[in-house]
Amino acid sequence: MIQILFMFFAAVALGAAINVLAQKHVLYSSLSLIVLLTSISALFVLLQAEFLAVINVIVYAGAIMVLFVFVIMLLNLPADEERVDRLRWLKLIGIPMGLFLLFMVGRTVWNVEGSATTPELPGTAQAIGASLFTDYILPFELTSLLILIALMGAVVFAKKDL
Amino acid sequence: MIPLNWYLILAAALFLLGMLGFFLKRNIISLLLSVEIMLNAVNLTFVAFSSRNGQISGQIFVFFVLVVAAAEAAVGLALVIAMFRNRETLNVDRSNLLKW
Amino acid sequence: MIEYFSSRDFLILAAKMIAIFGGVMTALAYTTLVERRLMAFVQMRPGPNRVGPFGLLQPLADGLKFLLKEQTVPGNANVFLYYLAPIVSMIPALLSFSVIPFGPDLKIADTNVSLLFIFAITSLGVYGIVLGGWSSNSKYPLMGAMRASAQMLSYELSLTLSVVGVLMIANTLSLNSIVLSQQGTWFGFIPRWNIFIQPVGFLVYILSGIAETNRLPFDLAESEQELVAGWHTEYSGMKFAMFFLAEYANMVTVSALATIMFLGGWNGPMFGPWWLQMGLPTVWFVLKISGFLFVYMLIRATIPRIRYDQLMRFGWKILLPIALANIVITSFLVAIS
Numbered sequence: 001m002i003q004i005l006f007m008f009f010a011a012v013a014l015g016a017a018i019n020v021l022a023q024k025h026v027l028y029s030s031l032s033l034i035v036l037l038t039s040i041s042a043l044f045v046l047l048q049a050e051f052l053a054v055i056n057v058i059v060y061a062g063a064i065m066v067l068f069v070f071v072i073m074l075l076n077l078p079a080d081e082e083r084v085d086r087l088r089w090l091k092l093i094g095i096p097m098g099l100f101l102l103f104m105v106g107r108t109v110w111n112v113e114g115s116a117t118t119p120e121l122p123g124t125a126q127a128i129g130a131s132l133f134t135d136y137i138l139p140f141e142l143t144s145l146l147i148l149i150a151l152m153g154a155v156v157f158a159k160k161d162l
Numbered sequence: 163m164i165p166l167n168w169y170l171i172l173a174a175a176l177f178l179l180g181m182l183g184f185f186l187k188r189n190i191i192s193l194l195l196s197v198e199i200m201l202n203a204v205n206l207t208f209v210a211f212s213s214r215n216g217q218i219s220g221q222i223f224v225f226f227v228l229v230v231a232a233a234e235a236a237v238g239l240a241l242v243i244a245m246f247r248n249r250e251t252l253n254v255d256r257s258n259l260l261k262w
Numbered sequence: 263m264i265e266y267f268s269s270r271d272f273l274i275l276a277a278k279m280i281a282i283f284g285g286v287m288t289a290l291a292y293t294t295l296v297e298r299r300l301m302a303f304v305q306m307r308p309g310p311n312r313v314g315p316f317g318l319l320q321p322l323a324d325g326l327k328f329l330l331k332e333q334t335v336p337g338n339a340n341v342f343l344y345y346l347a348p349i350v351s352m353i354p355a356l357l358s359f360s361v362i363p364f365g366p367d368l369k370i371a372d373t374n375v376s377l378l379f380i381f382a383i384t385s386l387g388v389y390g391i392v393l394g395g396w397s398s399n400s401k402y403p404l405m406g407a408m409r410a411s412a413q414m415l416s417y418e419l420s421l422t423l424s425v426v427g428v429l430m431i432a433n434t435l436s437l438n439s440i441v442l443s444q445q446g447t448w449f450g451f452i453p454r455w456n457i458f459i460q461p462v463g464f465l466v467y468i469l470s471g472i473a474e475t476n477r478l479p480f481d482l483a484e485s486e487q488e489l490v491a492g493w494h495t496e497y498s499g500m501k502f503a504m505f506f507l508a509e510y511a512n513m514v515t516v517s518a519l520a521t522i523m524f525l526g527g528w529n530g531p532m533f534g535p536w537w538l539q540m541g542l543p544t545v546w547f548v549l550k551i552s553g554f555l556f557v558y559m560l561i562r563a564t565i566p567r568i569r570y571d572q573l574m575r576f577g578w579k580i581l582l583p584i585a586l587a588n589i590v591i592t593s594f595l596v597a598i599s
Contacts, residue, residue, distance in 0.1 A: 002164060003164060013172065040206055060198075105174045128221055150236050157243070
């Protein structure tokens with residue numbers, strides 16, 4: 001049963017990722033990315049990390065992608081204007097090279113043993129919170145500083161008179 | 163049970179798709195989306211290993227990756243708005259004033 | 263796998279799903295009727311009372327009308343997104359009911375992150391509005407959609423932060439455990455509800471919930487006096503019915519969460535024989551939700567709309583600091599006790 005779920009969500013994830021690259025209009029790419037994010041959240045649930053799955057949906061699919069969709073709609077972007085022909089040989093060589101790289105990585109990774117889930121990992125909010133606020137408190141505070149810097153940067157860059 | 167290498171192969175495939183998109187696309191927003199695909203693939207690898215080893219630090223790191231992705235998306239989109247206001251196009255090949 | 267689908271557990275689960283889904287859909291249909299009658303009584307007119315006795319068959323007539331209307335698509339509209347938007351609006355609205363406990367046994371799923379699951383699902387509901395407004399290719403829906411998405415995104419923050427106080431007291435994210443932690447009484451007669459311990463959190467949650475579901479006084483996105491009908495101007499027939507039902511389902515979800523977290527969920531005085539006691543928790547739950555819906559509709563009928571800049575200022579500069587202060591004070595009190 002779990003295999004069927006994994007196959008389904010993996011197929012949806014790969015299909016959505018290919019769709020992100022294949023669409024001409026960037027709004028459809030963003031919508032495919034939202035599908036990708038929800039299927040990755042489903043894979044997180046299969047890996048017993050349900051808190052992270054829900055956080056993924058709230059933060060990524062519910063906030064960051066809304067920002068993307070907002071910008072695309074407000075800028076009223078057209079579809080990609082020209083099909084530049086000098087990209088064609090780049091794609092003709094690039095995609096087989098990418099597949100070759102995937103084959104090499106896959107051959108190395110294939111020897112990793114063991115099942116993906118161990119039963120003693122909680123993955124709940126208590127476990128993550130306990131570790132986040134004791135062992136990793138310094139990176140946590142630094143990320144809040146990072147968000148503040150990003151906030152200031154975004155406000156400055158989007159002003160009319162730079 | 164699902165063996166771990168299935169998750170790693172899936173994450174590698176997603177990462178490579180994001181990388182291909184980053185190299186082959188010309189629209190700035192498509193580049194940002196490809197970066198997001200790569201970050202998600204990395205998240206999947208972290209969570210898979212965290213679930214395999216029974217340690218929570220993999221999931222903690224995913225938190226930080228999520229925060230960095232949010233910050234980068236915000237600043238990147240602000241740059242997109244600034245660039246679109248100046249040039250009326252989102253093709254990165256057109257922003258080549260600093261080239262030799 | 264086949265033996266799971268024909269086992270007794272799955273059949274009971276399927277029966278619960280059918281019962282909850284059927285009950286929710288019927289309740290949504292009759293909520294529209296109650297709203298119209300209530301607003302009519304506030305405005306000193308009778309409201310729809312022709313179709314059945316007291317207008318009880320009005321939702322049926324409305325449903326038939328929606329089904330039989332002509333399906334139009336505005337010219338130059340993005341057809342794929344135009345058809346996708348009501349679906350994207352409806353699915354999260356109905357999915358939230360899968361984790362809400364209607365009784366001690368009447369729940370479909372009980373994960374240990376149920377509360378965050380509902381917040382995640384409602385934050386996906388923004389896309390229905392944004393896509394619907396943009397794909398209609400007309401200026402009123404676009405303005406309504408932009409306003410609605412900015413408003414929903416801003417008030418999601420204070421919505422999520424206002425329940426952190428309850429989480430710290432109940433020490434769990436699972437909705438069933440939150441309901442169970444409010445059983446019993448203090449001094450024998452005051453029920454152990456969270457509203458007495460977290461009044462500020464309750465107020466912030468209710469205000470953010472009204473803003474989140476785009477209801478008056480926060481419904482600038484679909485204000486009938488300014489933008490013809492906001493983001494669903496160009497929608498008619500069954501697609502409009504899906505938007506409509508999604509809005510009411512969101513209202514019911516917000517009310518259900520408010521009762522679970524602050525008013526004790528399905529807890530209530532138990533009396534009577536065993537067959538009455540099996541259904542009594544659900545009755546208490548439905549009564550409390552109805553109270554909230556009543557307040558929602560009364561607010562809609564009486565209070566004027568606030569302006570967009572006042573709305574954003576209220577969300578960011580007033581509600582968000584109050585929610586944060588609530589978290590700080592509650593954590594302090596929880597730590598010292």
